[in-house]
Amino acid sequence: MTYINEDPESLLAALDRGESLPAHWYTDAAITAREIEKIFRKTWNYIGPAKELANRGDYITGYVGEVPVVVIRNESGLAGFVNVCRHRRHEVMKGRGNSKIMQCGYHAWTYDLAGCLKGAPRSAAEPNFKLADYPLLPLRVESLGPWVFVNLDAQAKSLTSYFGDLLKIVEGSGVHLESLELHNREEWNANANWKTMLENYLECYHCAVAHPGFSAAIDVKPENYDLTMHGWFASQLGDVRQSALEGKTSIKIYDVRGEVTQSQYHLLWPNITININPGFPNLSIDVWVPDGPNLAKGFSEQYFGPGVSENFAKDLIAFNKQVGHEDDVLTNSVQRGLIGGLPDRGRFLTNSEHLCIHFQRLVVQALAGDAVPLKQAAAATAVPISSKISVTPTPSMSAEREGNS
Numbered sequence: 460m461t462y463i464n465e466d467p468e469s470l471l472a473a474l475d476r477g478e479s480l481p482a483h484w485y486t487d488a489a490i491t492a493r494e495i496e497k498i499f500r501k502t503w504n505y506i507g508p509a510k511e512l513a514n515r516g517d518y519i520t521g522y523v524g525e526v527p528v529v530v531i532r533n534e535s536g537l538a539g540f541v542n543v544c545r546h547r548r549h550e551v552m553k554g555r556g557n558s559k560i561m562q563c564g565y566h567a568w569t570y571d572l573a574g575c576l577k578g579a580p581r582s583a584a585e586p587n588f589k590l591a592d593y594p595l596l597p598l599r600v601e602s603l604g605p606w607v608f609v610n611l612d613a614q615a616k617s618l619t620s621y622f623g624d625l626l627k628i629v630e631g632s633g634v635h636l637e638s639l640e641l642h643n644r645e646e647w648n649a650n651a652n653w654k655t656m657l658e659n660y661l662e663c664y665h666c667a668v669a670h671p672g673f674s675a676a677i678d679v680k681p682e683n684y685d686l687t688m689h690g691w692f693a694s695q696l697g698d699v700r701q702s703a704l705e706g707k708t709s710i711k712i713y714d715v716r717g718e719v720t721q722s723q724y725h726l727l728w729p730n731i732t733i734n735i736n737p738g739f740p741n742l743s744i745d746v747w748v749p750d751g752p753n754l755a756k757g758f759s760e761q762y763f764g765p766g767v768s769e770n771f772a773k774d775l776i777a778f779n780k781q782v783g784h785e786d787d788v789l790t791n792s793v794q795r796g797l798i799g800g801l802p803d804r805g806r807f808l809t810n811s812e813h814l815c816i817h818f819q820r821l822v823v824q825a826l827a828g829d830a831v832p833l834k835q836a837a838a839a840t841a842v843p844i845s846s847k848i849s850v851t852p853t854p855s856m857s858a859e860r861e862g863n864s
């Protein structure tokens with residue numbers, strides 16, 4: 460493994476030339492650990508739909524940068540907590556649902572909906588023990604349209620300052636966010652680094668080659684398919700093909716006719732994607748997280764407008780799964796290439812893969828340390844990235860990497 464020329468400025472300069480990040484950025488457990496610390500624990504993480512948190516006591520659990528979290532509605536509104544008991548650090552709430560209290564299933568320490576510890580069996584006899592000293596740790600919760608996000612970083616800018624402009628674009632598709640209803644939710648696992656998968660998501664250069672059904676439905680010609688970076692989110696917009704509307708496709712696809720005639724594919728930094736396809740109003744939202752350096756995991760929620768037919772729902776879900784399977788085959792292959800480490804750098808086409816380049820820039824900047832301007836970070840020391848961006852792997856992560864590699 461070499462770290463030559465891996466200071467942030469060199470990496471950013473290489474990206475400007477279309478040279479990708481080095482292969483080990485996709486296989487090194489120390490890089491993944493740094494991403495969890497510097498990216499996932501400092502950004503807005505999607506937790507679930509606001510409609511599932513409408514009533515007092517409604518809650519959803521999830522994870523942010525490996526930290527178990529829970530969002531619950533109490534008298535004051537939505538509240539977020541680290542979903543870990545102050546006693547022995549067992550997870551307090553499970554799954555999702557409605558509850559009058561938050562009670563840990565290990566020793567029955569019991570918190571109210573504001574996260575205050577109200578009961579701990581045998582604690583009355585414990586010297587110097589006050590319930591008030593052990594509330595659940597709070598975290599930030601904010602909403603964007605119909606979606607609820609959390610952030611472990613108390614200093615982070617507001618959710619709407621990141622993604623507020625996205626809502627207008629989404630509404631322009633003909634999908635009305637407030638009317639959407641959750642149809643199904645699935646968890647998934649994949650055999651590639653989370654960045655490998657999202658960089659595949661961020662370009663449609665491969666669509667004509669690898670997605671025959673998708674390319675029959677959507678006009679993927681570069682002059683008609685728009686890729687735009689909006690700072691903290693990236694958008695791809697494509698129109699439905701006339702031949703698809705007329706049912707004249709050489710490959711069987713779902714019925715694309717309906718009030719939505721534009722497809723939209725958005726990435727919200729760092730790891731949330733929102734998809735809209737032509738036809739009956741529909742939207743899916745996916746979350747992609749690292750599961751060690753060479754694996755990813757996440758969940759997918761499929762929404763439809765009211766009154767969707769089961770046939771359309773079934774056909775669109777099958778269409779999305781087919782595209783997802785085709786992408787998995789691609790990204791699994793890329794990950795095998797990255798694990799081998801040769802060639803060390805890839806070469807982007809800057810006119811078709813500029814969203815991938817921007818994504819990699821954000822990764823480099825985040826790992827360089829968001830509190831220090833890049834120029835300062837590079838000038839501070841001439842040592843290679845192994846000591847500036849990479850970190851020493853923990854024993855558990857070293858074991859994981861060996862297992863996955």
Ligand SMILES: [Fe+2]
Nearest residue numbers: 659665670786
């Ligand atoms: Fe793809």
